[in-house]
Structure formats: C-alpha cells, structure tokens
Amino acid sequence: MALKSFIEVSPDSHFPIQNLPFGIFKPEPASPPRPGVAIGDYVLDLSTISVSGLFEGPFLSGSDCFLQPNLNKFLALGRPAWKEARATLQNLLSGMIIISDEAKLRDNPSLREKSLVPMSKVEMVLPIAIGDYTDFFSSMYHARNCGIMFRGPENAINPNWFQLPIAYHGRSSSIVVSGTEIIRPKGQGHPSGNSPPYFGPSRKLDFELEMAAVVGPGNELGKPVDVNEAGDHIFGLVLMNDWSARDIQAWEYVPLGPFLGKSFGTTISPWIVTLDALEPFACNSPKQDPQPLPYLAEKISKNYDISLEELRNFFCSKRVMIMPSVLRFKSNQLVKKIHVWSQEATSITCKASAPCIAKQEPESYGCLLELTWNGQKSLSLNGATRKFLEDGDEVIFSGCSKGDGYNVGFGTCSGKILPSP
Numbered sequence: 001m002a003l004k005s006f007i008e009v010s011p012d013s014h015f016p017i018q019n020l021p022f023g024i025f026k027p028e029p030a031s032p033p034r035p036g037v038a039i040g041d042y043v044l045d046l047s048t049i050s051v052s053g054l055f056e057g058p059f060l061s062g063s064d065c066f067l068q069p070n071l072n073k074f075l076a077l078g079r080p081a082w083k084e085a086r087a088t089l090q091n092l093l094s095g096m097i098i099i100s101d102e103a104k105l106r107d108n109p110s111l112r113e114k115s116l117v118p119m120s121k122v123e124m125v126l127p128i129a130i131g132d133y134t135d136f137f138s139s140m141y142h143a144r145n146c147g148i149m150f151r152g153p154e155n156a157i158n159p160n161w162f163q164l165p166i167a168y169h170g171r172s173s174s175i176v177v178s179g180t181e182i183i184r185p186k187g188q189g190h191p192s193g194n195s196p197p198y199f200g201p202s203r204k205l206d207f208e209l210e211m212a213a214v215v216g217p218g219n220e221l222g223k224p225v226d227v228n229e230a231g232d233h234i235f236g237l238v239l240m241n242d243w244s245a246r247d248i249q250a251w252e253y254v255p256l257g258p259f260l261g262k263s264f265g266t267t268i269s270p271w272i273v274t275l276d277a278l279e280p281f282a283c284n285s286p287k288q289d290p291q292p293l294p295y296l297a298e299k300i301s302k303n304y305d306i307s308l309e310e311l312r313n314f315f316c317s318k319r320v321m322i323m324p325s326v327l328r329f330k331s332n333q334l335v336k337k338i339h340v341w342s343q344e345a346t347s348i349t350c351k352a353s354a355p356c357i358a359k360q361e362p363e364s365y366g367c368l369l370e371l372t373w374n375g376q377k378s379l380s381l382n383g384a385t386r387k388f389l390e391d392g393d394e395v396i397f398s399g400c401s402k403g404d405g406y407n408v409g410f411g412t413c414s415g416k417i418l419p420s421p
Helices: 045-051 071-076 081-094 109-115 140-151 244-254 275-281 342-345
Strands: 022-026 032-040 042-045 116-118 123-124 135-136 167-169 173-177 186-189 200-201 211-217 233-239 266-269 282-284 302-306 306-316 321-329 380-381 384-386 396-400 407-418
Touching: 045 109, 071 081, 071 342, 081 140, 109 116, 116 123, 140 396, 186 244, 233 275, 233 396, 233 407, 266 407, 275 282, 275 302, 275 396, 275 407, 302 384
Parallel strands: 173 266
Antiparallel strands: 022 032, 022 123, 032 042, 042 116, 135 167, 186 200, 211 233, 233 266, 282 302, 306 321, 306 396, 380 384, 396 407
C-alpha cells in the first residue's frame, strides 16, 4: 500500500508524507524559532514531538537537537539519525506508532493541536546557521553561454572546467530566506572610454535559478572526504536564487573572481528536501569526458530528476506579468551538470553548493544574462520588456519531483527588488 498520512494532503501539494522536508519556523512573531517538517498545509512542530518523547530510537532518544533554533545540531548527527527521524515521523503521521490500540499522534487530540500549526500562520526563517557557502560553476550550457559572451566561441570554456569543480566562496552572511526583499546594490561598473569607472546602483541586476546542497557532518581540517562517502555528508537540497549584479561582477572578477557583484543577497527556499525523499527520483549522471582523476571518480554516480519552474513577476503599470518556464534538473537529459554533488563536496567541504541551472533551449535559460544575451536584446512579457531586473520586480522559483500520485516539492523561493537607497 502507498504510504498515506492521516492528515489530508492535496494531490498537488509539494509536501505529502513521502517528502517531509525540514525547516525552522516561528508559530507566532514573538515565538522562538524551532524545527519543523512540512506536511500538507501544516507544519509539524518537532520540539513538541521531541518533548513528548516520541523520538525513541538510538540516535535521537534524549537528544535536544529539535529544541534548537536551527537544524545544525540535528544535521551534525549524520545520516543514521536523519533516517531514524524520517522513519519515526512517517510512522507518526501515518498512524502506525500505536500504544494501547491508539496511534500516538493521530489519536491524541491535545498533542495534535499543540504540534500541528497551519502553514499560513507561521513565519519561516533560515533553516541552518551557515558557516560557509561555496558557489560551483557546474552547468555546461551556462558556462558555455557566458564564455561565448565574454571570450568568444573559440575560448568559451576553459580546459580546467572539465577536470574539476570550479567554485568560489560566497558571503554566507548575505544568505536570506525566501520572501526577504533584496536592495539593489551599488558598486563600480566598466569605464566608458577615458572616463573613470561608473559608481552607483547596479544597472544589470539579474537572478540565477540554482539549487543548493546542505551539508551535515563536516570533516576535520586536512582530512578530505572520500568521493564515495560524500553522499553521506549531504542532508538535502534547497532552491536558490544567486542574485547577481552583472555590471559590478564584470568589472571586478578579473583576476580573482566574483566579489561584491554576488555578495549583496542570496535567497534560499525555507524547506530542505532530504536526499532520502529524492531517492525515488535518482537518475544517472552524465558521462564525464575526460574521465575524472581518481580522487573524483565515483563507483556509482547519480543526480536527481527535478522539474524547476521560474515565475518572473514584472510589475508594470500596476499589473503583474507572469511568465513560467519549466526546466528539468535531470543531468543526463535536458540539463548538463558535469560535476555532481558528491564531487563538489569532495572538492571542498561546503555548507551550500549551487550550479546555475540552464539547458540548451534559449527560452529555458536560468538567468537574464543568457535570456537577453547580456542586454543585447529585450525580453518581452505581456507588454513589459526587460533586459535586466527593475525595481519592484519579483522573481519566484518553484520545483518538485513527480511521483506516482504525489509530489516531492520544494515550495517556493522568492524575492522582490527594492531601490538602492
């Protein structure tokens, strides 16, 4: 029989019992933040479940990991604890944990009232305290398009890109949760002729549709993670918008890479979808050519089949224009992401890694840099045109994997642009 929750869940919900993504929420504005999982239109308060003694397994019994303001302590326990928590929660929500002929949660009205909070009433906050953030340049189509724009087709992709995961360290303190407004950054842009560099609000503000991996247990300094064990360090995935000031980025990135053009704001979705929930949607990774060096060569290499949707809400004359474009994050089909999560985790222990998602078809590019070819052409949406984002524009990402009669989804990742002060 298919697993089913005693809580009614809509067939199109992103959060059935097969998912149970983890996040941090406040049931009321003045409440301290606490861990929860999404189930249908509710958030299950894990602090209440924990205090009630319902985590009885060897890894979580007596642990205070669900009494913390973030998920770090839980993530540090590793995959055995993650699996134990997921199994316990699925059993509770399906009514399978029974004492004296009564399901511990389903048949306890008082506990249900205390632990199940309507999602419409909660405030979501960052799910983890982010110690480090590494941004990987992993999509071949995105890398090639950017290379053609700035270096020409003959030098589109540097040779090292095919050999190792290319990345830079971002600013972890600028990562914000979905719904946080983004202030247009100021910075320097390219000089025009003999004039000094431009300084002022970015004229080429962009989004990037990405996914990020959240790492649990780290490694000791000087002790690298084996590529075949790296998957046990990755807790799950979130949607990510790597907001980018393309004019600032283009002027500053030579020779040491992105800095202020990328550090003013990075938005992630509030719910972390675990790799265990995504396991039914695992798919083969693309063939790597040339073959990776031995330290990056996996015995079994896989990615996940996830459909991503991008909604760009462009505010024009008090009207909202919405243009969806659908991408599939399935590396051996539409999206070519050469280096997989485990190789990136092996290359450098990180709190978040993010490939910009793009595919060959221009209508499904993952950023305005590609959609407008660096502002050389305009993007038209129901009467509104854009080369880059304008003040008041809102970008919303969504994504899910579609199972047999259910979805494993990420919810949304959104942000609205405010003018530079």
